[in-house]
Amino acid sequence: MSHRFTPLIELTLARVREFFREPAAIFWVYGFPLIMAISLGIAFREKPKQQITVDLVGTTEGSRTGELRELLKRDTRFVVHEPTTESWKKRLRDGKTDLVVVASSDPASGDSPWEFWQEPRRAESLLARQAVENLLLKGQGGTVVVIADQELNEAGSRYIDFLIPGLLGMNLMGGGLFGVGFVLVDMRVKKLLKRFLATPLRHSDFLLSVMLSRLLFMVPEILALLGFSWLVFGVQVQGSFLELVAVIILGGFCFAGVGLLIASRATTLETASGLMNLLMLPMYVLSGVFFSSERFPAAMQPLVKALPLTALNEALRGVMLEGESLPALWRPIATLVAWGAVSFVIALRIFRWK
Amino acid sequence: MSDPKVRPAIHCRQLTKTYPGRPPVEAVRGVDLEVPVGECFGLLGPNGAGKTTTMEILEGLLDATSGDVEILGRHWGTDDRELRERIGVSLQETNLSDKLTVGEIVKLFRSFFRTGLTISQAIEQVALQEKVNARFSKLSGGQKQRLAIACSLVGDPELLFLDEPTTGLDPQSRRQLWDVISGFRNAGRTVVLTTHYMDEAEKLCDRVAIVDNGKVIALGSPRQLISQLGSEHVLEPSWVNNPPTEAELRTLPSVTLVRREDERYLMSVSEPHLALPALLDFTRQTGRELASLTTRHATLEDVFVTLTGRHLRDGDKGAV
Numbered sequence: 302m303s304h305r306f307t308p309l310i311e312l313t314l315a316r317v318r319e320f321f322r323e324p325a326a327i328f329w330v331y332g333f334p335l336i337m338a339i340s341l342g343i344a345f346r347e348k349p350k351q352q353i354t355v356d357l358v359g360t361t362e363g364s365r366t367g368e369l370r371e372l373l374k375r376d377t378r379f380v381v382h383e384p385t386t387e388s389w390k391k392r393l394r395d396g397k398t399d400l401v402v403v404a405s406s407d408p409a410s411g412d413s414p415w416e417f418w419q420e421p422r423r424a425e426s427l428l429a430r431q432a433v434e435n436l437l438l439k440g441q442g443g444t445v446v447v448i449a450d451q452e453l454n455e456a457g458s459r460y461i462d463f464l465i466p467g468l469l470g471m472n473l474m475g476g477g478l479f480g481v482g483f484v485l486v487d488m489r490v491k492k493l494l495k496r497f498l499a500t501p502l503r504h505s506d507f508l509l510s511v512m513l514s515r516l517l518f519m520v521p522e523i524l525a526l527l528g529f530s531w532l533v534f535g536v537q538v539q540g541s542f543l544e545l546v547a548v549i550i551l552g553g554f555c556f557a558g559v560g561l562l563i564a565s566r567a568t569t570l571e572t573a574s575g576l577m578n579l580l581m582l583p584m585y586v587l588s589g590v591f592f593s594s595e596r597f598p599a600a601m602q603p604l605v606k607a608l609p610l611t612a613l614n615e616a617l618r619g620v621m622l623e624g625e626s627l628p629a630l631w632r633p634i635a636t637l638v639a640w641g642a643v644s645f646v647i648a649l650r651i652f653r654w655k
Numbered sequence: 656m657s658d659p660k661v662r663p664a665i666h667c668r669q670l671t672k673t674y675p676g677r678p679p680v681e682a683v684r685g686v687d688l689e690v691p692v693g694e695c696f697g698l699l700g701p702n703g704a705g706k707t708t709t710m711e712i713l714e715g716l717l718d719a720t721s722g723d724v725e726i727l728g729r730h731w732g733t734d735d736r737e738l739r740e741r742i743g744v745s746l747q748e749t750n751l752s753d754k755l756t757v758g759e760i761v762k763l764f765r766s767f768f769r770t771g772l773t774i775s776q777a778i779e780q781v782a783l784q785e786k787v788n789a790r791f792s793k794l795s796g797g798q799k800q801r802l803a804i805a806c807s808l809v810g811d812p813e814l815l816f817l818d819e820p821t822t823g824l825d826p827q828s829r830r831q832l833w834d835v836i837s838g839f840r841n842a843g844r845t846v847v848l849t850t851h852y853m854d855e856a857e858k859l860c861d862r863v864a865i866v867d868n869g870k871v872i873a874l875g876s877p878r879q880l881i882s883q884l885g886s887e888h889v890l891e892p893s894w895v896n897n898p899p900t901e902a903e904l905r906t907l908p909s910v911t912l913v914r915r916e917d918e919r920y921l922m923s924v925s926e927p928h929l930a931l932p933a934l935l936d937f938t939r940q941t942g943r944e945l946a947s948l949t950t951r952h953a954t955l956e957d958v959f960v961t962l963t964g965r966h967l968r969d970g971d972k973g974a975v
């Protein structure tokens with residue numbers, strides 16, 4: 302027994318030692334899932350008291366929607382919002398409201414159906430519709446309530462439309478960080494960086510070449526994703542295609558800059574990939590790739606909005622879904638420019654050439 | 656621009672390098688070097704002596720902890736771009752891009768320099784013509800080494816730094832590279848190289864510095880250093896049984912030094928025609944029997960052994 306198992310034990314021990322001597326590994330195995338669980342928990346948190354959010358659009362005093370407003374306000378189960386602009390569509394899509402009641406064009410006619418907008422793929426939305434209907438039935442003493450159910454289903458407002466810009470942003474982030482950061486650290490580890498340094502090659506030429514090649518690799522990647530989603534799902538770009546290209550290039554540069562920053566000091570691939578994951582994984586969760594970042598509580602929003610991927614996704618969705626132009630998206634664009642420029646400048650200053 | 660005939664190619668004073676850490680490593684501790692233009696200069700020393708560290712400081716790839724360095728009359732930190740155009744460097748280990756071919760790699764390096772050799776010239780110098788289209792990952796160790804040299808030559812440098820250029824090469828490739836290096840030197844250029852091979856240093860280098868523990872412990876032409884031993888020949892006898900003491904052997908004529916390594920003895924002798932018959936007589940008179948006997952010229956290895964009591968390469972008992 303004694304000798305038979307010593308190699309096994311020693312090897313296992315060696316592995317365990319190696320593992321615990323790598324603080325990054327400990328974080329990834331133990332710390333990271335915890336952080337994921339906490340963030341997702343916050344995003345999909347149980348509301349303290351289950352309330353139904355209803356948006357009322359175009360309500361006027363004395364009309365039947367005005368009466369509905371009074372009914373809803375008296376009932377503690379409901380939270381009423383009255384968005385002034387067309388933002389209710391976005392609110393419905395982002396899950397910020399469960400049901401939207403739009404006042405009909407002819408408020409005098411009591412027979413015209415109620416215009417209920419909902420998101421039939423969300424249980425809360427169906428529940429809200431049911432609850433409001435019941436409320437109306439009670440209020441009207443049992444007369445039939447005619448409801449015209451509407452859902453946001455035109456291209457540009459489906460989940461896939463929401464998802465594709467998010468995936469695009471995620472790709473730009475991963476590609477920028479790995480394509481620049483990993484490549485540079487690999488060169489440093491292999492002493493290729495040192496070898497280049499021993500020639501008259503300019504530092505700026507070298508770094509620019511790495512970033513440029515990254516932008517080139519990006520082209521087929523993006524064309525494939527956009528082409529595929531257009532062919533298969535009919536995902537379209539509502540805004541200008543050129544502006545979309547501009548946002549993509551800006552995003553590419555921004556994350557290439559961040560990748561450069563990560564690569565500027567790291568001397569091992571483990572450090573680099575650890576840093577990259579440390580940066581990327583929270584953004585997968587927080588930055589609205591798979592679900593709207595609006596789901597996070599208001600207190601977290603300034604932080605969430607300051608993340609480069611949130612900004613990129615917002616700009617991409619602005620152009621692709623809302624058909625907005627770049628000036629209207631100045632806030633996320635400025636965030637991207639700031640991240641890219643600050644990272645680039647710091648990276649150039651602290652880059653470990655020697 | 657100063658006259659290169661007057662200015663040495665390399666001039667450094669009191670160079671030190673301490674790598675931070677626990678404990679810190681004093682890799683170089685006060686090295687003075689002066690290499691005139693046109694010389695082939697060798698740094699010789701065991702593993703960890705500080706050769707690579709010294710080279711990389713001279714190449715401007717590593718910051719010294721203290722000391723002054725002047726290369727081609729210029730200084731790192733102020734004249735980097737000019738210096739980079741004028742020197743060629745081959746590191747001890749570099750993994751060039753695996754996926755590129757020999758031709759592509761040389762072309763890439765050529766593009767960094769304003770002037771230089773043509774790509775085919777550089778490849779011919781190291782006799783890699785047949786491998787122009789082979790990927791780096793498909794080259795043998797020696798071929799990779801030769802490609803690294805080609806990359807250091809492609810900018811047509813005045814001063815060439817080669818860190819262990821021939822380590823791992825077969826004898827034929829080594830000789831080929833020696834020709835390249837001698838040719839470069841014979842064209843009036845300067846070479847600084849490190850090596851573990853005594854024969855290489857003796858053959859190629861006008862002068863060598865023997866480095867140990869971060870210090871230069873001997874400096875001069877290989878011939879000078881060997882003759883400073885006082886005895887330029889070495890006898891290496893071994894006996895079948897009953898090996899004699901070192902003191903007994905030291906009494907023989909013209910023997911200056913005796914060292915014993917297991918079964919084998921190293922006897923430094925100034926006049927082998929006196930020492931050799933005496934050794935044979937001694938063996939016969941004491942009823943011993945020789946197992947082997949070699950005589951050879953003293954080498955730089957013997958210089959190192961005499962100075963430090965150790966061999967240049969651990970576990971490699973003087974086989975040169």
Ligand SMILES: Nc1ncnc2c1ncn2[C@@H]1O[C@H](COP(=O)(O)OP(=O)(O)OP(=O)(O)O)[C@@H](O)[C@H]1O
Nearest residue numbers: 674676680682700701702703704705706707708709
């Ligand atoms: N980056 C580093 N950090 C810490 N110590 C180092 C570093 N590089 C080298 N050393 C140490 O400095 C000493 C000198 O190393 P150096 O590489 O200069 O030796 P060398 O003479 O080139 O040896 P070799 O013949 O094996 O190439 C060694 O003890 C080595 O362990």
Ligand SMILES: [Mg+2]
Nearest residue numbers: 706707708747
């Ligand atoms: Mg070395």
